[in-house]
Amino acid sequence: MDIGTKIRTLRKSMxxxxxxLSELSECTPSFISQIERNIANPSINTLKKIAEILNVPLIYFFEEDTNESEEEYVVRKNRRKKLNSPAEKAEVFLLTPTNNSRNIEMHMIMIEPGGKSDKLYVNSAEEVGYVLNGTLTLHLGDDSFEVKEGDSIYFPGNIPHGWENRTNAQVVTLWAVTPPIIKK
Structure with missing residues (x-):
């Protein structure tokens, strides 16, 4: 079952x-309708709000109804969970299986030129990032760092953090986060 169908089913059951739902999530009714019909993809922040309103963990939207053991361990390229974040000009791909037993998660974020996080984030996780392609500007508290292709960075999530692509080329990053932040 896809994210939109899950949202519609939960909303109707309540x-x-x-x-x-649009008022509680601070989205327009037409955007909620588009999400439910799988025409639009919510950002992670919007999906977090919707999950809280519908009383489910965020990971619920990424779980699949399957009994295949392979999917507990392997995420195939064509089966990655994808979150679009149009306002941030980025796509976030969940690279770890969506079972509840994991203590770490990995994301690949593809950031278009001019893309940036919509706010500075704070969480209880530890994060490690690696730049596969391009140059990322990483904001940590009052500091900013240029993290170039092949560079990596570590920081505790309790430091306000965000990212920005100030270049004319796409930036591709990998992130490992523990404990998982999409799981919550």
Whole structure:
């Protein structure tokens, strides 16, 4: 079952209208409708809000109804969970299986020129990033660092952090996060 169908099913099971969900999630009713019809993809922040409103962990939207043991361990390239973040000009791919027993998760983030995180994030995780392609500007507290292709960085998530692509080329990064932040 896809994310939009899961949201619609949960919303209806709670006797909640599209308008009510849109008001609580601070989205327009048309955007909620587009998400439910799989025409639009919510950002991670929007999906977190919706998960909280619908009383499910964020990971619920990425779990698949399957009994195949391979999917507990292997994420095939064509089966990655993808979150679009149009406002950030980025796509986030979950590279780890979505089972609940994992204590770490990996993301690949593809950031278009001019893309940047919509805010500075704070969480209880530890994060390690690696730049596969391009140059990423990483904001940590009051500092900014240029992290170039082949460079890596570590930081505790309790430091306000965000990223930006100030170049004219796509930036591709890998991130390992523990404990998982999409799981919550």
């Amino acid at each position: 006797d909640m209208s599209v308008r009510q």
